[in-house]
Amino acid sequence: MTHIPLVDLKVQYAAIRPEIDAAIGAVLDSAEFINGPAIRQFEDEFAKSCGAKYAVGVASGTAALHLALLACNIGPGDEVITVAHTFAATAEAIVHAHATPVFVDIDPRTYTLNPDGLARAITPRTKGIIPVHLYGQPADMNAILSFASQYGLAVIEDAAQSHGARYRGQPVGALGQVACFSFYPGKNLGAYGDAGAVTTNDPLIAERVASLRDHGRSLGPDGRRAKYEHTAVGYGERLDTLQAAILRAKLPHLQAWNEARRHAARRYDQGLKGVDAVVTPWVSPWAEPVYHQYVIRTAQRDALAESLKRDGIATGIHYPIPLHRQGAFAKLGDPAVALPETEKAAAEILSLPMYPELSELQAQHILASVRRFFDRE
Numbered sequence: 001m002t003h004i005p006l007v008d009l010k011v012q013y014a015a016i017r018p019e020i021d022a023a024i025g026a027v028l029d030s031a032e033f034i035n036g037p038a039i040r041q042f043e044d045e046f047a048k049s050c051g052a053k054y055a056v057g058v059a060s061g062t063a064a065l066h067l068a069l070l071a072c073n074i075g076p077g078d079e080v081i082t083v084a085h086t087f088a089a090t091a092e093a094i095v096h097a098h099a100t101p102v103f104v105d106i107d108p109r110t111y112t113l114n115p116d117g118l119a120r121a122i123t124p125r126t127k128g129i130i131p132v133h134l135y136g137q138p139a140d141m142n143a144i145l146s147f148a149s150q151y152g153l154a155v156i157e158d159a160a161q162s163h164g165a166r167y168r169g170q171p172v173g174a175l176g177q178v179a180c181f182s183f184y185p186g187k188n189l190g191a192y193g194d195a196g197a198v199t200t201n202d203p204l205i206a207e208r209v210a211s212l213r214d215h216g217r218s219l220g221p222d223g224r225r226a227k228y229e230h231t232a233v234g235y236g237e238r239l240d241t242l243q244a245a246i247l248r249a250k251l252p253h254l255q256a257w258n259e260a261r262r263h264a265a266r267r268y269d270q271g272l273k274g275v276d277a278v279v280t281p282w283v284s285p286w287a288e289p290v291y292h293q294y295v296i297r298t299a300q301r302d303a304l305a306e307s308l309k310r311d312g313i314a315t316g317i318h319y320p321i322p323l324h325r326q327g328a329f330a331k332l333g334d335p336a337v338a339l340p341e342t343e344k345a346a347a348e349i350l351s352l353p354m355y356p357e358l359s360e361l362q363a364q365h366i367l368a369s370v371r372r373f374f375d376r377e
């Protein structure tokens, strides 16, 4: 068996090449590379798929988080509660907004924000909470939302890994005040470059983000942005037309791709039954996950990863160093902060290859390799 990558973007492009090439060709022919019609069209279609009133395309998931925080009026002196078990961008965006990230621990089964930690983390400066729907599984939103409403906090979903995931039957993206998506190429819905979106039911937040992404340009009476009138100091964080056109072509496939990921996950779950040293992903009763990653945990993580590598199987660790242990963020917070479940997870988690096109044969090869490793142990 040839090498099995963690994610295979080539095989997906091969399957939808005519649609993608046509979408790219149409943008090239129109030469409307900035603010072309595909952007509004994609925004409308993506908002609908999330059950949100508005989607605003931006340049990346990081930009989505940054501009969403600003649109919620979070700024200097404010604190935002989030997790340390996430990609750096979650906390980076808080710092870009001149606020301070305050880390709480995760639920060791779901790897998402444990609402039990909120009461200890809140201070008079707390303005918002960013739960991360990590690996494609929604966080415990009811508990988070009820805490937030009790204290008047904004809830900003980091849905960068959860396009199409559902929480109690409702898609992520309109569960809190605002949600942030990344279309980084390897995400469940991926562009062919950097791209992101903010979704919300709040017209004020949508308008603020739409202005901020485009240099703070004001909205003219014709519904277009004024070219040289700036009501806010904004950013150059627009979604470009080519990426919007590519995302439009891919969006109709998202559900089937997510279903294929769930199918691959069930195959892994079945195949790892009886391997006592491995903990397979837990699915909360409220969650319909989309398996951005399939993450197992085991005390022999590093040795298992080495062994799989020798068998030509790539693995990943999402993420090996929690943010409160990173040089960039450690100095911002309380040095004594204890996040035992976060640290334990970082030492034991391993992401197996996961993408919609992962074949039965590849899965069997991976499962056989895992079982062989533990048989030898």
Ligand SMILES: *Cc1c(COP(=O)(O)O)cnc(C)c1O
Binding pocket: 060, 061, 062, 063, 086, 087, 089, 090, 132, 158, 160, 161, 181, 182, 183, 184, 194, 195, 196
């Ligand atoms: C990918 C990701 C981001 C950042 O998105 P970019 O598009 O790479 O800027 C933020 N948060 C999480 C949880 C992510 O996985």
